[in-house]
Amino acid sequence: MNATTISVAAYPLPADWRDFLALTKPRVMTLVVFTALCGMLAAPVAIDPVIGFTAILCIALGAGASGALNQWYEADIDAVMKRTAKRPLPAGRMDAQAALHFGVGLSAFSVLLMGLAVNWLSAAILLGSILFYVLIYTVWLKRRTPQNIVIGGAAGAFPPIIGWAAATGDVTALPLLLFGLIFLWTPPHFWALALFMKADYSAAGVPMLPVVAGERTTRTQIGLYTIAMAACAVAPWALGLAGDAYGLTAIVGSAIFAVLALRVATRTRGENDAMKPEKSLFAFSILYLFLLFGGLATDRLVFA
Ligand code: HEM
Ligand SMILES: CC(C)=CCC/C(C)=C/CC/C(C)=C/COP(=O)(O)OP(=O)(O)O
Numbered sequence: 001m002n003a004t005t006i007s008v009a010a011y012p013l014p015a016d017w018r019d020f021l022a023l024t025k026p027r028v029m030t031l032v033v034f035t036a037l038c039g040m041l042a043a044p045v046a047i048d049p050v051i052g053f054t055a056i057l058c059i060a061l062g063a064g065a066s067g068a069l070n071q072w073y074e075a076d077i078d079a080v081m082k083r084t085a086k087r088p089l090p091a092g093r094m095d096a097q098a099a100l101h102f103g104v105g106l107s108a109f110s111v112l113l114m115g116l117a118v119n120w121l122s123a124a125i126l127l128g129s130i131l132f133y134v135l136i137y138t139v140w141l142k143r144r145t146p147q148n149i150v151i152g153g154a155a156g157a158f159p160p161i162i163g164w165a166a167a168t169g170d171v172t173a174l175p176l177l178l179f180g181l182i183f184l185w186t187p188p189h190f191w192a193l194a195l196f197m198k199a200d201y202s203a204a205g206v207p208m209l210p211v212v213a214g215e216r217t218t219r220t221q222i223g224l225y226t227i228a229m230a231a232c233a234v235a236p237w238a239l240g241l242a243g244d245a246y247g248l249t250a251i252v253g254s255a256i257f258a259v260l261a262l263r264v265a266t267r268t269r270g271e272n273d274a275m276k277p278e279k280s281l282f283a284f285s286i287l288y289l290f291l292l293f294g295g296l297a298t299d300r301l302v303f304a
Contacts, residue, residue: 019088023071023099024064031289032063032159035182038293039160039175041300042242043167051118055166058114059126059159065106066130066155070138072099077143081200114166122166129158146209153186154179160293174241177232178296182289184229188222188261189285195219195264196275196282215269222281223265230254233292243299249291257281257288 036059040052047055071078071089079090088094107130115123137152157179164175194201194208195218201208210218233254237247260281267277 019094020102022088023068023102025067026064029060029063029067031286032156033060034290035178035293036159036163038163038297039178040163040167041297042174043164045168047167052167055114055118055122055163058110058118059162061106062110062126062130063159065103065110066133068099068103068106069134072096072103073134073138077204077206080204083197083200118166119169121169122162125158125162125165129155129162132158143206146207146212148207149190150187153190154183156186157182173239174236177236177241180232181229181292184225184232185285185289187225188229188281191218191222192264192278192282192285195278219265219267222261226258226261230258242296243303245298245303246292246295249295253288253291257284260284
């Protein structure tokens with residue numbers, strides 16, 4: 001080993017800001033923040049714009065911090081999976097301590113700012129979501145059970161409740177139904193992807209459902225969760241808790257989702273299969289939540 005190799009190994013280059021941004025999983029977190037914003041806008045109260053902005057900022061920072069802590073803990077499996085191997089930690093561009101300090105510091109900052117500037121109920125739920133994602137999902141369940149994302153996925157369902165609680169100081173039936181919607185959406189969202197990323201999870205030894213229970217079971221589960229999700233999606237409108245823009249997007253969006261999910265649920269992988277139906281379902285799952293939460297906000301902002 002020559003001198004240059006030793007110095008590079010002992011003193012990795014300082015990570016630049018792009019790596020810190022990558023730690024926060026910005027693309028996934030845009031939808032997390034959007035559902036929180038729409039949960040806040042759906043509340044039947046006028047929130048002060050500065051307080052509202054601060055609440056959304058805190059949710060974005062808290063969600064990003066939880067992503068950083070997730071990546072700090074998972075650097076070993078991220079290094080094995082093709083999709084994640086280029087992340088700052090497995091690629092060796094960032095020191096693990098820096099990621100840990102960033103995640104803990106940002107979590108504490110976001111929760112304290114939420115409590116001091118907005119209210120302590122929303123701060124407590126934000127803290128609960130961060131702890132749920134990091135401790136319950138990442139540390140405890142992900143490497144132990146194929147039900148990891150069913151239970152752990154609840155973390156990602158809290159943001160509309162946090163947005164609502166930031167505006168109103170309470171939690172009522174509508175935010176709880178929105179929680180249920182994201183909770184039931186997570187299995188089809190993730191298992192569609194897990195079907196075409198099975199090899200990655202298998203290589204990393206992560207017991208995702210297609211790896212442990214097989215593709216047939218996973219496809220059936222996708223179908224069943226989709227039915228429950230669609231019922232929960234339409235419920236806010238059917239119960240008179242959300243308006244017609246939401247009702248229309250929920251009915252049409254859920255019908256399209258159901259058709260795509262049915263295709264995935266009833267097919268079998270062929271040889272050299274490009275997994276197009278699974279990729280379409282995964283892509284549409286993201287658009288679906290954007291549309292439904294957009295419909296919810298439209299009812300308040302445009303038709304109220
Ligand atoms: C335990 C629950 C969940 C799991 C395991 C999961 C897993 C994944 C994975 C592996 C990806 C693919 C690629 C990537 O890293 O960019 C992904 C993409 C995505 N997820 Fe999830 N997800 C979950 C919940 C959620 C929730 C709650 C939301 C938002 C409400 C969400 C929003 C997204 C978005 C927007 C993308 C696309 C990102 C892109 O375009 O790169 N996910 N998800
Ligand atoms: C407000 C707040 C704290 C929200 C938390 C948001 C949250 C829990 C989002 C979950 C979505 C997510 C990034 C899953 C990735 O799964 P993974 O970690 O298994 O994916 P990976 O393989 O890409 O790391």
